[in-house]
Amino acid sequence: MAEFSALLTAKAEWKPHQIAKAGDLATLAAAATTLAETVKSTLSLASAGMEVVKLLATLQNINPLLMALDKLADEVLKQIQDIKEAGYWYLYVDPYYEGNVTPKQKYNYGFEQLRNKAGKRIWEVKDKGGNWSDQSGLPTLAQLNEGVAKPRYASPRKLIPGGYDSTQPLLDPLRNANEGGASKFPQFTVKEVITEFIKAFDDEGDVPRYKLLGEVSSAPKAGAIVYDVDGNSYTGWNPKKDFGLELFNIGKQQEEAGKVKNFVAARKALNSKQSVGKPSILGNTAFDGGSGAIAIIIASGDFQEFVSVFNKFSQMFSDIPEFAPNTGQNLLDSLEAIITPNQVTVKLTQVDTKFSSFVVGDIIGGKIYNSIGEIAEIVEDSVVPTVMIGRKAVSATDDVGMITTVMKDFDMNENERWIDMEVIVNPIRNLDGLNPWIAGDMVLEMEQRGTSGTEGDDVFPNYVFKGGDTTELPKELRIYPKVAIVAMEKLMILPDSTPPDFGGIQIKDIVPGWGEFFQLLENFVLQLKGMISDSAAFIQDMIDMIKQVEEFLQYLIDLIDEFLKFFQITLPSQGVYALYIPNQSGGNEGIKQELKNAQGIPDLGYAAGLLFVGTEGDKLIAGGGSKNPIDLLALVLGLL
Amino acid sequence: MAEENKWKEAELRRDDIKKLLENTKQLAEMYSEIIGIKKAGWENVLRGKVKKAEKEKEKQNG
Numbered sequence: 001m002a003e004f005s006a007l008l009t010a011k012a013e014w015k016p017h018q019i020a021k022a023g024d025l026a027t028l029a030a031a032a033t034t035l036a037e038t039v040k041s042t043l044s045l046a047s048a049g050m051e052v053v054k055l056l057a058t059l060q061n062i063n064p065l066l067m068a069l070d071k072l073a074d075e076v077l078k079q080i081q082d083i084k085e086a087g088y089w090y091l092y093v094d095p096y097y098e099g100n101v102t103p104k105q106k107y108n109y110g111f112e113q114l115r116n117k118a119g120k121r122i123w124e125v126k127d128k129g130g131n132w133s134d135q136s137g138l139p140t141l142a143q144l145n146e147g148v149a150k151p152r153y154a155s156p157r158k159l160i161p162g163g164y165d166s167t168q169p170l171l172d173p174l175r176n177a178n179e180g181g182a183s184k185f186p187q188f189t190v191k192e193v194i195t196e197f198i199k200a201f202d203d204e205g206d207v208p209r210y211k212l213l214g215e216v217s218s219a220p221k222a223g224a225i226v227y228d229v230d231g232n233s234y235t236g237w238n239p240k241k242d243f244g245l246e247l248f249n250i251g252k253q254q255e256e257a258g259k260v261k262n263f264v265a266a267r268k269a270l271n272s273k274q275s276v277g278k279p280s281i282l283g284n285t286a287f288d289g290g291s292g293a294i295a296i297i298i299a300s301g302d303f304q305e306f307v308s309v310f311n312k313f314s315q316m317f318s319d320i321p322e323f324a325p326n327t328g329q330n331l332l333d334s335l336e337a338i339i340t341p342n343q344v345t346v347k348l349t350q351v352d353t354k355f356s357s358f359v360v361g362d363i364i365g366g367k368i369y370n371s372i373g374e375i376a377e378i379v380e381d382s383v384v385p386t387v388m389i390g391r392k393a394v395s396a397t398d399d400v401g402m403i404t405t406v407m408k409d410f411d412m413n414e415n416e417r418w419i420d421m422e423v424i425v426n427p428i429r430n431l432d433g434l435n436p437w438i439a440g441d442m443v444l445e446m447e448q449r450g451t452s453g454t455e456g457d458d459v460f461p462n463y464v465f466k467g468g469d470t471t472e473l474p475k476e477l478r479i480y481p482k483v484a485i486v487a488m489e490k491l492m493i494l495p496d497s498t499p500p501d502f503g504g505i506q507i508k509d510i511v512p513g514w515g516e517f518f519q520l521l522e523n524f525v526l527q528l529k530g531m532i533s534d535s536a537a538f539i540q541d542m543i544d545m546i547k548q549v550e551e552f553l554q555y556l557i558d559l560i561d562e563f564l565k566f567f568q569i570t571l572p573s574q575g576v577y578a579l580y581i582p583n584q585s586g587g588n589e590g591i592k593q594e595l596k597n598a599q600g601i602p603d604l605g606y607a608a609g610l611l612f613v614g615t616e617g618d619k620l621i622a623g624g625g626s627k628n629p630i631d632l633l634a635l636v637l638g639l640l
Numbered sequence: 641m642a643e644e645n646k647w648k649e650a651e652l653r654r655d656d657i658k659k660l661l662e663n664t665k666q667l668a669e670m671y672s673e674i675i676g677i678k679k680a681g682w683e684n685v686l687r688g689k690v691k692k693a694e695k696e697k698e699k700q701n702g
Binding site: 032035036039065066068069072073075076295296297313316317539540542543546547549550553554556557560561564573574575576577578579580581594597598599600601635636637638639 | 645646647648649650651652653654655656658659660661662663664665666667668669670671672673674675676678679682683685686689
């Protein structure tokens, strides 16, 4: 008797992929099948119909057309059958959407070091006379260790992401992110994606997983003997746990004198498959037969470019459920939200006009909570003097000379120095992400000192509080930023989600039409079959119906043309890396080794990956050249 | 084997979907042609019937 235990949960899971089973394209495949089958079934009726309408001469002419149509319908059916049979495992390493791996936000907290206008860090250096002076030139490590040079911290000291790092003092925390600098967007590198690919083959928890069918109460009690599909018995059953194989309870039906006559007919399934586990044949997870793989990595050193390429890629592979356009926030929206967060309305109070009022375009930041944003709009009619009521003691002398003191309210903002305003802010990601506007936090005007990121669109201004480097200077030399207090952040109604570019030509939009079309065809066939009457009214109905079918076919053709436009183009190679591992005999271990050893891909900072694995079957496919569907996939993807 | 397989920047295509769509389109076009011929036939029948009816009416009216 075999012992088994409950299985662990894996995160990045292997899943089966069959075009005919997933996403909108599956619906297309199903619809194409129905069209082909309907066409085939109506062809003979078409001939019969022709005889009825006394068009025998025409029938002679269209016979070759009917034959060609029949052949084409067969071809479509075969093509769909091929696609159905070509099954793969796929593994999607997703750092950014649902997130089955965790990207790293690359920064350390450290004290804020002042920077000059060019963004260079300012250092305090002691000269021979023992006097300290500021310089932007980099000191030596020896100077720092001797204590004759030190970072010039902002005053008062403030911990910020990307601040001074005493473990690597000479390296600027805001250096190019590709060289290890702080990144504004969480990073998941190419190397990490490949590591995930390799790890997934070793994931002990990512195995076929079967869940209990029905209620725990109606299942055999824990510890009962259960059976596998071949009738082997097992101990260790627990109805509350998942197991790695299909299990059955011995049946009670067809018993005769206490004996079960037909075990197979009598058995009762206890569980059903919930996840397929990593590539295998018949649940053999240590599979070592013929297998091949196609690994695709979308990668870029620039997050915005990564998003753009990934968007195109996900559209092209919308038959993968994770990439299928769905309702609500889709993948592109979710990535765009990282780049361009939604606007927020912030109510500011005690805006001190002595240091001037805020205007559109100002960059503001919360002093304690590190929120940053650009003022996009000042809400009309929202600018009003701040109500600041003070209490003061007022003494009055009465007629008899008695002095009485009473407390009185008074307007502390009589000359309207302080004002309230509502501003619409475009939030700006800080190195530690998007930070909220918290009531009571002081908001100060900010200015740029240097940049962070990599290059191109991935370079972001590094904002610091304006005048932060003058706080220790004599009063008259200090620069005072505009200032206010956050009263509250107002909830914004979310903007409508941006539909994907593909939206107008999604198969799911076509499908309702297809449904109608098949209904029409069905009626058409039925009417042809039941055609006894030859009344003029019936004939007119028939003509009208054919017109409708014709119109719909045209509509369908136009839609397919639109859809084809997308698939006519190829995905630009920039940012898309593919590794094709043709069918090999080393099993999963062989694929792992190939993945480990393959060269030729740069280690870029933002990456996501999709790995297809196919195992060798019995039948020849891909034009008879292979038994592994992965080779067919390589062919259709243009990798061969 | 290991040194043969290299990562490459790839221009990915989806020829499987493309082919299926193209064939489905062709199927719809050809089927459209067939039912177009059928429609023309029924229109002829209808015209014939109308003509016949008119002739009969004329006959009845003398």
